[in-house]
Amino acid sequence: MKTVIDAHNISKVYNKDKxxxxxxxxxxxxxxxxxxxxxxxxxGSGKTTLLNLIGGLDTPDAGKIEINGTxxxxxxxxxxxxxxxxxIGFVFQSFNLIPVLTAEENVAFIMELQGMSKAERQNxxxxxxxxxxxxDKLNSRPSQLSGGQQQRVAVARALASKPQFVLADEPTANLxxxxxxxxMDIMALLNKEEQMTFIFSTHDPxxxxxxxxxxxxxxxxxxxxxxxxxxxxTNGHEK
Amino acid sequence: xxxxxxxxKNLWRNRVRSAITMAAIFFAVLLSVLxxxxxxxxxxxxxxxxxxxxxxxxxxHRKGYWDDQLLDNALQTSSxxxxxxxxNRNVLHLSARLESFALASTGEITKGCKIxxxxxxxxxxxxLLASKLIQGKYLKEKDNGILVxxxxxxxxxxxxxxxxxxxxxxxxxxxxxGKYPIKGIVRFGLADLNNNVIYMPLLLAQDMYGAQNMATxxxxxxxxxxxLDITAxxxxxxxxxxxxxxxxxxxxxxxxxxxxxxxxxxxxxxTILYLLISFGIFGTLLMMMAERKYELGMLVAIGMKKARLxxxxxxxxxxxxxxxxxxxxxASIPVVYYFNRYPIRITGDMxxxxxxxxxxxIFPTSLGLSNxxxxxxxxxxxxxxxxxxxxxxxxxxxxxxxxxx
Ligand SMILES: Nc1ncnc2c1ncn2[C@@H]1O[C@H](COP(=O)(O)OP(=O)(O)OP(=O)(O)O)[C@@H](O)[C@H]1O
Ligand SMILES: [Mg+2]
Numbered sequence: 172m173k174t175v176i177d178a179h180n181i182s183k184v185y186n187k188d189k190x191x192x193x194x195x196x197x198x199x200x201x202x203x204x205x206x207x208x209x210x211x212x213x214x215g216s217g218k219t220t221l222l223n224l225i226g227g228l229d230t231p232d233a234g235k236i237e238i239n240g241t242x243x244x245x246x247x248x249x250x251x252x253x254x255x256x257x258x259i260g261f262v263f264q265s266f267n268l269i270p271v272l273t274a275e276e277n278v279a280f281i282m283e284l285q286g287m288s289k290a291e292r293q294n295x296x297x298x299x300x301x302x303x304x305x306x307d308k309l310n311s312r313p314s315q316l317s318g319g320q321q322q323r324v325a326v327a328r329a330l331a332s333k334p335q336f337v338l339a340d341e342p343t344a345n346l347x348x349x350x351x352x353x354x355m356d357i358m359a360l361l362n363k364e365e366q367m368t369f370i371f372s373t374h375d376p377x378x379x380x381x382x383x384x385x386x387x388x389x390x391x392x393x394x395x396x397x398x399x400x401x402x403x404x405t406n407g408h409e410k
Numbered sequence: 411x412x413x414x415x416x417x418x419k420n421l422w423r424n425r426v427r428s429a430i431t432m433a434a435i436f437f438a439v440l441l442s443v444l445x446x447x448x449x450x451x452x453x454x455x456x457x458x459x460x461x462x463x464x465x466x467x468x469x470x471h472r473k474g475y476w477d478d479q480l481l482d483n484a485l486q487t488s489s490x491x492x493x494x495x496x497x498n499r500n501v502l503h504l505s506a507r508l509e510s511f512a513l514a515s516t517g518e519i520t521k522g523c524k525i526x527x528x529x530x531x532x533x534x535x536x537x538l539l540a541s542k543l544i545q546g547k548y549l550k551e552k553d554n555g556i557l558v559x560x561x562x563x564x565x566x567x568x569x570x571x572x573x574x575x576x577x578x579x580x581x582x583x584x585x586x587x588g589k590y591p592i593k594g595i596v597r598f599g600l601a602d603l604n605n606n607v608i609y610m611p612l613l614l615a616q617d618m619y620g621a622q623n624m625a626t627x628x629x630x631x632x633x634x635x636x637x638l639d640i641t642a643x644x645x646x647x648x649x650x651x652x653x654x655x656x657x658x659x660x661x662x663x664x665x666x667x668x669x670x671x672x673x674x675x676x677x678x679x680x681t682i683l684y685l686l687i688s689f690g691i692f693g694t695l696l697m698m699m700a701e702r703k704y705e706l707g708m709l710v711a712i713g714m715k716k717a718r719l720x721x722x723x724x725x726x727x728x729x730x731x732x733x734x735x736x737x738x739x740x741a742s743i744p745v746v747y748y749f750n751r752y753p754i755r756i757t758g759d760m761x762x763x764x765x766x767x768x769x770x771x772i773f774p775t776s777l778g779l780s781n782x783x784x785x786x787x788x789x790x791x792x793x794x795x796x797x798x799x800x801x802x803x804x805x806x807x808x809x810x811x812x813x814x815x
Contacts, residue, residue, distance in 0.1 A: 228711055229810050249715065256713025263711075263813070266704060271419040283412045284714055328712070 174239075175335050175368055176202035176225055181234030183220050183391075194220040195231070196391035202336065202370060207362045209382035210372040217391040218372035219340055225370075226259050226338045227251050239335055256284055260329030262339035262371075267325035268313040274324045275300070275309040278331050285332045299327040302364070303357050319350025323357055330361060336368035343378050355381045413718060417725035424698070431694045432734035435789055438687040439738025440745070442680050442785045447746045449676045450776035451753075453669050457635070460665060461658040464600065466505070466536055466629030468642055469661065470495065473654045475626060476661065481510045481581050484624040485653070494648055495628065500641040502633045505532040506625035508615045512578035512586065514608065519566050524606045525576065527615020527625075536631040539596065539609065546570045546594030553611050555593030561605035563595060570595055576608070581621040588618045684792060691796050695727070699803050706804065707812025716804050723800035731793025735786050742782065749775040 183195040194217045202208065202225075210218045223229035225236055227243045236243050238258060246254055255261075268277045275296055282292045300306045303323040313321050322342055329337045339358070343351035355378055361367045371378070379385060380399075387395040421428055461467055472485035487506055495504055508527035513520050530549040534540045539557075540548040549557055556574065568574060573591050580586035590610065598604040616622050632641060638657050645655045659666040699706075709719055753774035761771035 223810055226711075252710060252713055252715050255711070256715075259713075261712050263708065267708065269416070269705065269709075271423050272416065280412065280416070281712060284718070332713075 172203040172205070174201065175204055175206075176200060176370075177237040178225060179235050181224055181231040181236060183217075183224060183229065184232045187232075193391045195224060197234075198391070198393055200225065200386075200393070202368065204368055205362065205366050206336075206368050206370070206384060207359065207382055208370045208384040208386060209379050210370060210386050210388065211374070211379055212388035212394075214374075216388040218388055220391075221388065222338050222340050222370070222372055226261060227255050256281070257332065258335045260332070260334040260337035260367075262322065262325045262329050262337060262342045264341045265318070265321075265345050267328070268321055270313050273310045273312055274305065274316065274320075277313070277324060278328045281328055282331050287332070295331060296327075299330060302361060303327045304353075317350065319346050319353055322346060322350070322354050326354065326357060326361070330365065330367060334367075336370060339369065339371035341372055341374070343373065343375055348377065351375065351378060413722050414725060417722050417729060420722070420726050421729050424701075427694050427698065428730060431691055431730050432737065434687045434690045435731055435734025435793075436738040436741065438683055439735050439785055439789055440742045442683055442788075443739060443742040443781055444745060444749075444775070445676060445680060446785060447742075447775040447778070447781040448749070448754075448773060449673065450778055450781060451750065451774045453672075454776055455772070455774055456665070456669070457658070459599070460662070464537060464603070465658050465661055467632045467635055467638060467658055468501075468630040468645065469656050469658075470628040470630070470645065470649070471626065471654050471656070473652055476654060476656060479509075479626070481508075481579070481619060481621060481624075481626070484508065484581070484621060484626045487623050487625050491649065491653070492628070495630065495645060498641060498644055498648070500632050500634055500637050501630050501645075503532060503535040503631045505529055505536050505629045506612060507533070507627050507629060508612055508619065508621060508624060509626045510578060510586075510615075510619060512576045512608075514562075514566060515575045515577065516566050516568055516572075517575070521562070521565050522606075523562055523576075523608050525578070525615060525618075526607060526609050527612040527619075528609055529612050533609075533629075536629055542596040542598060543594050544597045546592070548594060549609065549611050551611055552613065553593060554590065554614055555610075556590045556614075557594045557596050557609040558592050559604045559607040560595050560597040561601065562607065563592070565605065568592060574608075576618065578619065580619040581624065584620040586619045590614075684788065687789075688792055688796060691727075691731075691793070692799065695796060695799055699800055703812050704815075706807060707809040710804075710807055711809040711813065716807065719807075720801040720804045723804060724794075724797045727793050727797035727800065728790070731790055735789045735793075738789075739782050739786055746775045746777065746781070749773075750777050 178198065178200040181195055181198050182193060185192040185194055198221065200221070210221065212218055220229070224231050225238075227246070230244060234244075241254070243251060243254060268274075269280065272280060278296055278299060279292050282295065287295070296309075300309060303326060305320060305323055308316060308320060313324070316324065326337070329339075343354055346354065358369050358371070359381060362369055373379060382399065384396070384398050386393055472483055475483040475485070492504060495501055506529055510525050512523055512525045514523045528539070528549070530551055534548070543557070544560065549555070558568075558574070563569070566574070570592055573589050575589050576587065578586040596609070598607070610618075612625070616624060632638065638659065642655050642657045649655065706719060710716060753772040756771045756773065
């Protein structure tokens with residue numbers, strides 16, 4: 172299988188001058204194309220920090236992170252922004268969208284940043300909104316969408332520029348069970364149909380059980396890394 | 411292009427805030443266009459009255475005349491020099507004058523007066539002398555009558571068509587004397603002129619003073635008064651060393667001083683005005699940036715280059731400023747026009763002071779385009795300078811920090 176993320180010995184230390192906090196402590200992480208992986212662990216265990224590091228939003232204090240063979244720790248800040256634009260999709264916990272743009276424009280926006288042609292954009296939007304099941308909400312503003320719908324648009328945006336992988340930090344944390352399930356269904360579908368690699372952090376056991384691989388962090392270290400059988404069909408949750 | 415669209419949409423995301431910012435800019439521009447057009451209008455009026463209608467914008471004398479204003483320092487009129495002067499692209503009209511003093515006597519009363527020999531037609535081109543006529547007839551080139559200022563006529567208690575005896579010292583010590591019928595009466599706002607001046611045709615004055623073909627000055631009018639110094643310098647270069655070229659500013663430095671000190675106090679007022687709105691705009695910018703911190707962090711996180719984000723914010727500020735500015739200018743146009751048509755009229759001591767200077771105490775606004783454009787440009791520059799703050803913030807932005815709740 173093709174390797175997308177290869178992180179060796181990465182550490183992130185906060186509060187270096189006083190009592191150092193190892194938010195991430197000497198972590199190795201290897202992610203392959205097509206994974207559907209959950210990052211779990213108690214609050215403060217370093218999930219967000221780890222996602223920020225492999226997403227190139229933050230730089231490690233030690234170690235090396237390679238994405239598709241590129242050492243992102245060696246990139247300068249402007250190069251890193253460009254790298255993120257072209258290689259990594261992000262879904263945040265909430266407020267992912269630009270409030271003054273419609274759902275469609277929010278997704279088109281990142282493709283425009285990438286310099287995609289109009290025809291290409293329109294095609295992609297059509298496909299993506301079909302996949303997230305929001306063809307009828309193209310012209311809705313974020314404020315006119317439910318939290319779950321907003322997260323689905325955020326997923327569409329994350330995939331819009333065809334990244335190497337998508338990072339989602341607690342994407343369902345603010346959603347009710349039904350919306351969370353729907354979002355996970357969509358992510359699972361995209362994982363299957365587009366071969367898209369997903370890494371998501373969560374506290375929610377119902378989300379954890381959707382993953383095929385579960386990495387558990389405690390105090391900045393990986394304490395377990397297990398493969399599990401996905402009990403759901405790809406098209407919907409438990410009947 | 412999509413950045414422009416996004417900037418436009420962001421402009422309206424907080425309507426109240428945008429409206430307040432634009433209103434502040436609107437009023438600042440409106441006030442400042444008004445003050446500046448009023449200031450320029452007043453000065454244009456002053457210069458027109460004093461300079462345009464009296465001294466001329468530029469005068470040419472024989473070298474040394476201005477410091478020692480004697481007939482003996484008069485210049486020899488020369489058609490080649492006149493041609494040279496008139497060939498300057500900015501010189502509109504030229505009028506030769508012969509000015510000196512005389513005693514005017516009725517037999518019973520004798521008063522000192524100022525005699526100005528003029529070319530009636532050419533003088534009227536510059537100072538609109540004929541329009542000052544209140545009784546009788548304007549002069550002709552070969553007349554042997556005179557025009558007397560109303561105030562002076564009262565002092566010597568004479569009337570139209572009476573005869574006045576003039577006595578003076580002519581060129582190189584000769585005696586100048588003559589009897590002249592009063593052909594017309596002129597009235598000036600400037601008391602100094604109105605109480606002392608007698609006009610006669612240049613030929614007649616040259617004859618009386620024994621100063622054939624002589625003039626004490628050439629008064630010039632210009633097609634573009636703004637190029638005063640440039641034109642004076644051009645004339646200095648083209649004329650020989652025996653002439654002196656003086657602008658009205660050099661001849662009447664106190665007026666020039668008055669204008670520049672007034673301009674400075676006006677500038678202080680405008681600066682305060684602009685400082686006030688700058689603080690206002692800056693306040694709203696601070697608020698806006700605090701409110702959008704998370705969103706800006708998110709945009710950088712998903713891969714929007716900081717330069718682009720800065721450009722977006724810059725566009726937003728410029729648009730806000732531009733809209734307020736355009737609205738302010740648009741609103742000021744009718745107001746400025748109104749006060750140009752119906753000038754503000756002042757009363758009281760101020761009015762008296764102005765009347766002593768010799769013109770009506772009215773404050774018309776100037777319609778000059780530069781009043782509108784310069785204020786617009788200033789506000790736009792302020793907007794640009796202030797938008798350096800969001801640009802700086804974006805430059806320093808760390809997406810992880812910005813997105814922390
Ligand atoms: N900017 C920072 N400065 C200091 N300490 C920090 C900073 N960011 C995170 N930390 C610390 O690093 C550790 C890991 O934090 P992190 O946010 O990665 O945890 P998490 O697993 O995402 O927690 P949660 O489930 O609550 O989101 C915590 O102890 C946290 O206090
Ligand atoms: Mg977290």
